[in-house]
Amino acid sequence: MTISFDWLKTLFPTTLPADQVAALLTGSGLEVESLEDLESIPGGLRGVVLGTVLTCERHPDADKLSLTTVAVGDETPRQIVCGAPNVAAGQRVVVALEGATLYPSQGEPFKIKKSKIRGAASEGMICAEDEIGLGSSHAGIMVLDTDLPDGTPAAEYFGLGSDTIIEIGLTPNRADAASHYGVARELRALLGQPAHLPDVSAFAPPASGENIKVTIEDDQACPRYAGLLLDNVQVGPSPEWLQRRLRSIGLSPINNVVDVTNFVLHELGQPLHAFDADQIAGAGIRVKRAEAGEKFVTLDGVERTLLADDLVIANAQGTPMALAGVFGGKTSGVSDVTTRVFLESAYFAPAVVRRTSQSHGLKTDASFRYERGTDPYMVPLALRRAALLLQEVAGARIAAPVVDEFPHAIPNNQVRLRLDRVARLIGQEVGEERIREILEGLGITIEEETKNQKPETENQKPETTWLLAVPPYKVDVTREADVIEEILRIYGFNNVALRPHNAASFLSPFPNPDPEVIRQKVASLLSGQGFSEIITNSLTNSQYFEKADAPVESLVRVLNYNSQDLNVMRPALLHSGLEVVRHNLNRRQRDLKLYEFGRTYQRTASGKYQEKTVLGLWLTGAATAETWQHPSQKATFHDAAGAVQQVLAALGHAQPAPQPTQHPYLAGGLALLVQNQPVGNVGAVSPQVLKRLDVSQPVWYAELDWDWLLKKYKASLVARELPRFPEVRRDLSLVVDKNVTFEQLRAIAQKTEKKLLQGLNVFDVYEGDRLEAGKKSYSVSFTLQDPSQTLTDQAIDQVMQRLIQQFEKQAGALIRK
Known part of the structure; x- marks a missing residue:
């Protein structure tokens, strides 16, 4: 929710700065997510003041320049060289002081510096209107008619002022704060100062007049409905102050009538709707349930099929003119030719509006508030406020008494x-x-x-x-x-206050590992490798999966979603991370290493819901930065697999068993097994998924079942004595069939020599014309060590011979010499 601090101060006058107000609101539960300064013109005329030209003489070395002294409120007047033809002694002028940055109507900003012009010192600049961004004229300097003292900020003279925009992350339970007055009420409670409602004492409707008749046919769905008829309405652009208020909170002005309804909505939190009164057939309004299957064209031009549960605002003949609390109709809205307006201010049951909004996929500022609950006693005040504003900005005349149908009062x-x-x-x-x-x-x-x-006891x-x-x-x-x-x-x-006895003064070992400590350990490991942690939304777009070869029946759908793009709980982390990748690629950040601990959600075949935590990793672009010593290197499968192996090793699973797998979102992926349990996948994201999410370069992705890994966590807390005897390395070059993997060779070696073999590593792979077709060569290093004695050549040779025999027997290897 967006709040204008300047607007807020009209309802809750305060001298506190915006950042202190933001801190108070955050502390009370209205979390302020950002503060942004908003200026009427760029720079806000900082460093620009009013002055008086004391003297004006022709420059001794330039016919078209004048040498002036100008009083700007300091003890010493400033000497300024001015090239304007209309400058003269005695004028009140606008002066940009040294250090001010000006933003002209055309061209780039420039900074005022102390300088010499044709040999004469100049300590500022007397400004024309285009030079400070207030207009387009450059015929001469601005000459003012004012009694304000020298040194008065120019922004104060021109009434520009500045504003601070407060973004509040409004939680669904705080419907009472969904307006400027709602926030003012919060500050009233926090600071003990009064909050002021707008003054509507000038509202004076006639005692009688031809009116619109209102009938509420379902007072459970609509407990209160008020309306007011106005004539002599002149539809047109809103005045600048009203447009500025709406723009400050991110709304685009439309016309004075619609702008007033939007203004009151965001000021008081009460939605309003304006009907063209001449389009209300039978001069009557019926608040009723729709006929099932009835067609209705909304303001956006879309024909919608209504449901029997929908509450509509209909004319006297029963024809719908608006979906109550959600959206107006195309034929009954205000247009450029409208001269009579019927203003609606009502209280609708939240559940009814929520159901209609959800059924038709319509989310509006009005439905946002009605769904959460509005104030039934704000209805008449908002109507009066809007009527007075329409009198001011549209020349409207109140043509009839207020209609206020409130059959059953809503108690506290x-x-x-x-x-x-x-x-x-x-x-x-x-x-x-x-x-x-x-x-x-x-x-x-x-x-x-x-x-x-x-009391039960004397002291109670x-x-x-x-x-x-x-x-x-x-x-x-x-x-x-x-x-x-x-x-x-x-x-x-x-x-x-925290009490002293809440603290512990001793450390105690805990038999069960702390999941947060383990998570932080892995997060630190990944961050140390150059990965950045991301946190993405658990809600995602069902189209990612409905258009793919994925089982859509397993999707967990959200019944009351606010956006079509966020209508299912994510079944995988991949897509939300790819949205982050796309966001960065669009801003030319092409080298990314990201990770996230996030939850995924699926529906099982039995109808139950399954939720688990997954660790996802994304790599794209260059894995290493370009330097004068080394060129940049593109991220490869091995970069992703290496990061995954380090994570597994940190969790006590140093050697996962990989095997090829068919993954719905990966091309040529590998499944990782620990204790014969699949714990993750790693591979390249398929081109179809990248195209669907508009990601323009290859991405490597890995995911790990974090819940299972936490359950099987093996803490490496056992201290081991450093080996007293040296290790030995031996190398072999093995020619094998192309389908033989290094993982198979590792398994053969570890099964053959369990005591002395401490490690093995492949350091070269060759496939080429120097080998026969269908073959490849692995160059493998073997690390041997005996913890009890120094290995002899004889013992080493015996181990290597056993390894060679088994490689030849089980893998059909040819040992190259």
Whole structure:
């Protein structure tokens, strides 16, 4: 959710800077994700002030230049060389001081420096309007008519100001804060200062007049519906202040009527809808359920088939004009020729709007708020606010009294709060008076107070219980624990002290390894190899799998998704990581090594759900950076496999057994087995998957079953004595059939010599015209060592002869000499 700090201060005046306000909001649970400065013009005219030209003389060495002295609020006037033809003594002017950076209407920004022009010192610049980005005229300097003192910032004179945009990660339970006024209410509770609703005292509807009749046919789905008829509406562009407000929060202005409804929505959190009153057949509105199979064309021009559960706003004849709380219809919306508008302000049941929004795949700012719950008592205020704004920006006239159908009042939610329970859950005494202040700031009132006057012991305090009235806009506060959470949010988590006895002053070995410690160990290992950790969304796009040869029946689908691109729980990490790769490639970051610990989700054939943690690795581009000593090298299969082997070794599984496998997303992948259990895969991502995700270069991918590896973790905590006797290396060159793998040769060697063979490694592979067709050559090194004595040549030769015999017998190897 985007909040304009300048807009927020109209509802909650504060002298605190934006960063302090952001810290307060984050501490109370409205997490501020970013702060961004927004300026009306680039640079905000920093370093540009008002001044007075004291003297003006012709430059001694240039006919078209003037030598001036200008007062800018300092003790000493500045000498400035000016080339404008209209500069004269006594003028009030705009002066850019030394060090200011100007952003002209055309051309590149430039910085004002102290300089000499034709031999005369110049300590600033007297500006024309195009030189500071305020217009296009360069005919001469700006001459002002003002009594403001010299040195006044030019931004203050021109009323530019600046704004800070606050991005809040709004959680679904905080519907009460989904507006500028909602955030102002939060600050009211935090700081104990009043929040101001917009002044609507000037709203004066006529006592009578031809009106639109409203009938609510389902008061459970629509408990309250209010409307107002306005005429003399002149549809056109909004004034600059309104457009600026909307642009500051990322909205594009459309016209003055639609802009006002959007403005009130983001100011007060109450969605509005504007109908062209002349398109409401029968001058009547019916709030009713749709007919199953009924066709309806929405504002985006799409024809939709309505369901019997859909709530619609229909005309007197029953023809739908809008999907209630979600989207308007194409034929009844405001257009350039509209002169009469019927404004709708209503309260719809969250479940009804959520179902319609989900069924038709429509997510709007209005449905976002209605789905989570709005304030039924904000309905008339928002209507008045919008009417007054339309009078101001569209010349509208209120043509009839307000229609407000509210058949059954929505009561406050009553919750009993035990004060001793507050202390037990928070962990310390907050104090009765402080609790009262917090509840008052949150808009929660105490209706009744009772005390237990018969304590069981002499030292026991009477138990105090309050009956609270929680306003309907606090949709997530329904129980005693919810109220205590609200108190703790405002009281401050940081104000809850840690007790001394919560700390431990000794270390104790734990029989079970800590999963977080193991994870951190592997993360440090990968980061040390140049990998970067990523965290991606557990939700992904079902089309990645529906268009591939993957079993779609195993997908875990999200029923109430907000976006078509995030409608299933990911069955694999691969695709979310490829989205990160694509994002970086599009920004010319082509050399990537990434890893993620993430959860995957699948539905089994029996209908149960399966969730597990996977470690994924992605490599693309160059594996090593280019230097003057070494050229860059492209990432290969062996880079990915080597990283996986190091991870497995760190987990106590030094030698996984690889075997070819058919993986749905990999081309030529290998499965990795530990204890005959498949624990992962490694290989190149198939071209079809890369094309589907618009990734333009090859990517190597590996995945490991992290849950299984944690379960079978072998901590290498055993200390071993350093060998006292030297190791010996011997090399062999073996010619074998192409289908013989090095893993087969390793298995033969380890089975043949279990005592002295400490390691073997392939250091060269050759295939070429010097070998017969269908053959290849492995050059293998063998490391031998006896922990009890020095190996003799005779013992070494005996071991090597046994190895050669078994290679020849089991692998058909020819030993090259």
